[in-house]
Amino acid sequence: MTASPLSKLVPTVNCLKLLCNPIPGELNKFIPYELDDVRDLLMVIQVTFFDCGGMAVSLGVSHKVADALSFFMFLNCWAATARGDTDLPCPQFESATLFPPVNFTDFKPSTGIVKEKIMTKRFVFTASKISAIRDKYSDNTSADYPRRPTRIEALSAFIWSRFMASTQAKLSDSNKIYTVLHAVNLRTRMDPPLPEYYFGNISRLAIAVPSMDCADKEDCYGIVKSMRDEIRKVNGDYVKALRQGDKHLNFIKNRTESVTKGEIISFSFTSLCRFPLYEADFGWGKPVWVGSASLKFKNLVVFMDTPLGDEIEAWVNLKGEDMAKFEVDKELVAFVSPTPGPRISAPVFMPIVLFYPVDFDFKHDNENRSNQLKQSLSESLTRFYPLAGRMKDNLFIDCNDEGVLFLKAHVKCQLSEVVEQPEPANLNKLLPCELDNVGDLVLAIQVNSFDCGGTAVGLCISHKIADALSMFMFINSWAATARGDSDIVSPHFGLATLFPPRKLTGFKASTGIFKDKIVTKRFVFNSSKIASLRAKYTDSKGEKGGRPTRIEALSTFIWSRFVAATQEEEEEAGRLNTVLHAVNLRTRMDPPLPEHYFGNISSFAIAVPSMDSKEECYGVVNSVRDAIKRINGDYVKKLQRAGDEHLNFMKDRAEKVTKGGVVSFSFTSLCRFPLYEADFGWGKPIWVGSASLTFKNLVVFMDTKQGGGIEAWVNLKEDDMAKFQSDKEFLEHVLPNQDAKNSLF
Structure with missing residues (x-):
């Protein structure tokens, strides 16, 4: 058997822009045929290469012959073959003996979802929002309804209720029936159950008719119960009746006529959650993101897991006029974000x-x-x-x-x-x-x-x-x-795909370090002074162990001298002092990211040192070290999924800093970075410098070109700098100007 290649000119689409803000209609450009132009083709594939070297693999499988489970069975088997695996499951093609095909004379098959001019939007629900919706739709008072709704049950009820509230002016219209449909995999519901590798479209729709009394209520657990009851009816007896054919066919015919006449308003859901979306490794790694496209049917929602696994993307297909109302629904907007994520970076x-x-x-x-x-x-x-x-x-x-x-x-x-x-x-x-x-x-x-x-x-x-x-x-x-x-x-x-951008409405992005009239000074520490500070801040009791690093020792010293020089004791009592260190997240993710991942992949470790240990200060080192240790794989996962918690924390912290309740002091280190490797063809740089920055209480560390020293570029308010640079203990450890000059060469 051979595959005939199909050539198609694809408009230039940028990979990064696509991933940052996926627009469903744009994704249709990666599919070689219109989704309703099936004809006699069973499968179409398009491979798209980007200028950056990335690749998109797009597949379309006829829904006549395969459901989503069969689709991913093929995709992952293909990927396993490409990477050289030999232990591959063989599909079973016997579904036609279980569900013999029926000749639909004079009847165009339909699911009851009628084509129209459709708009598709992608909404993302974070784990915390999903949990809140599940709680919202739980009935804790009923013994008949004890189980908390699943993620899909809760999201379906929520989306349907918001659709009804925003688009249906007359919910009590007695001439219309409102139905909620869920695609159900029949394999597990047959008696005996079929193995997952049975290939075909072995799914059907469970049809619920929720009471309109709860469509616009806050406690819509009645919707969940109605859907759950109908899904339960898709059991072994249902499948046996389905296989008899005629009754089911007549029902579908009658229902289609009712939908066409406008007597039934159907809303359908299908879920790809928990499917192996992100397992297709063709030999160059798993996909960074998996998307759908703009579909051709109204009132259809497709659920998909995000790469994080505990968030859900909802691809909502509505008529244009309905989408215009739905996407601005206040309660919907409160629970979803088209581009969620906790990335908050200084706009500098x-x-x-x-x-x-x-x-x-x-x-x-x-x-x-x-x-x-x-x-x-x-x-x-x-x-x-x-x-x-x-x-x-x-x-x-x-x-x-x-x-x-x-x-x-x-x-x-x-x-x-x-x-x-x-x-x-x-x-x-x-x-x-x-x-x-x-x-x-x-x-x-x-x-x-x-x-x-x-x-x-x-x-x-x-x-x-x-x-x-x-x-x-x-x-x-x-x-x-x-x-x-x-x-x-x-x-x-x-x-x-790992840290999607977030629209920070009403919040100016910041690290918590605020602009003021700033003076920047460059101080140089030679290797011997750094060694003495490391010895000074080593915990001789060995409770925490480990000699402090150069950066731990220097940041502790600079912070302690800043506090001593600029804060009176009575001021200290009313303030919370925090020490922040920029941390590269690449090496702290699970699994770690390669260094060539481009972006702002850093966060701040926030320590709150005890003010009782300013003199010995190894307590400060331990506090900073513990805060940095907490930036681990679990932290990153929480950072990825708990965008709202992180954002609210940053907002609250920014307000406290602005009011003076928190005094933050931040450090970022370029030491060990390849500062002096940039040879454009006429040799490496004789010196690399920073500049005067625009934020107070910020220190940038940079290696001297040689000698093992470190330059500290300190940014403070003008009056604080006057006190800080006159501190006697501080001056004992930094090089005088003439010596600092010599450290460049």
Whole structure:
């Protein structure tokens, strides 16, 4: 048997945009035929390749011959064959002997769902919202109805009740019958049950007629009971009667006529939850997301699990006029989110400036360097294509290829004047834009040429879409392209399926660090001073064990000196002091994500140190360490699914910080990052610096180029900085300006 390939021109669709904000109608472009154009074909397949190297595999199977269970049986068997498995289940094709085909003379088969001009929308219910709906529809007073409704029972009742409330003006219309249909797998309900590998369309619809008395009530458990009772009737006796054929056929005929005349308003549900949607590994891993499409029938809902497993996507198909009413229903909006997720990032640019001296061994003047950077940037953006797009509604990137902001500037001084004694505020002049003026721009670059022939590359990347690891992934890939390397790692843009963006209505995204009049100072700690701090903060009692890391020791020291220098004892009593550390989530997920996953895949570990241990301070180290340890696989799973809890926590925390009830101090470390690896063809940078940031109480750690030292870029309010930089104990541990200057080389 052979498969004939079918060629089809597919409009360009961006993979990342598709995953960030799936639009059902757009997904139909990946299917080679119209869904109602079945003809004599039983299966169609289309493989779509994206510019980023990703792939979409789309299948359509005739519902005449297969139900969803058979569909996934084939799909996963195909995937297992592709990856070389040999232990494959064989399908059983004997359903025709159990349900012999019937010649429907002069009768067009229908499920009672009549085609019309349809709009499809995808709504996502988080685990917490599903649980709330299940509680809402539980009848705890009835001995006849003791069991809590399932996820599907509860969601079906909720969606149907909101559809009725929003679209049916006269619920008491005696000329209409309102029915709720659920697709039911007959295999498990036959006597004896059929194995799952029986192939065919072995499903039927359970038809409930809920009482209209509860359609617009708060306690709609009567709807659940009505649906549950009808599903129970699909049993062995039902199947035996079904196999006799004529009675069931006549019922379907009569029902179809009633639907066509408008006497019956049907609403149908089918569930793919708990199906093996995410098991199809063709040899290159499991899918990052599985979607449906815009279907052709009104009043139909398809339920699907999200990649997290405990959330549910509802693909709702309604007439256009009904959808316009349904999607703005206030109670529906309160329970669903089209794009849920807890990603809350500061609306700022992350800056970095890389300094390159003139190299007289190479024929690279400033103009040639600039042209080489621009040309290689264009090539790099084919791999990092979202960076050439624009942010839309803080939800997704419109990958419209508008390009990045690329500026050239001449600096009338020697490069050495800047790098030998860097002033953070002056470094902002080498950047292409204000750090808090993000707008819809994703990436901006400024190439600065000095009188001496040296070059500084200033880069700003939106923190909404990238963390530091992703920023350096891009920079070093760009540098490798510029110098002609061919072995370049491609980024993976599947993050939106793990942490879908969320529309933060009425809430300005923030990390809890708020803008003020800020002064930034750069302090340098050499390796010997760092070692002494690590020894100081080691718990000699060994209760927690382990010498603190360089970052644990430095952050504890800086925080303790900040508190000592800026807060009076009476102030401390009325405030809650918190210490935050940025944590890379890639290595803490289960299973861990590869480093080339691109995005802002970081979170903050929040510690509340005891103010009683400021002097010895190993208690602070332990508090910070414990908070970071809690950022584990379970934490990430909760972060992924409990978007509302996390968002409410962030809102509450932001309010307290604004009122002064919480004093937050945040640390982020670029140590051990490949800061000094970006060789564009004229050598590695002589120095890499940050800039003056726009948030108070924030410290950025960066490695010195050599010697094992660490630069601490400290951002404080002006009056706090005046006290902090005069603290005697602090000054004993940092290098004087002249020594700090020498640490660059």
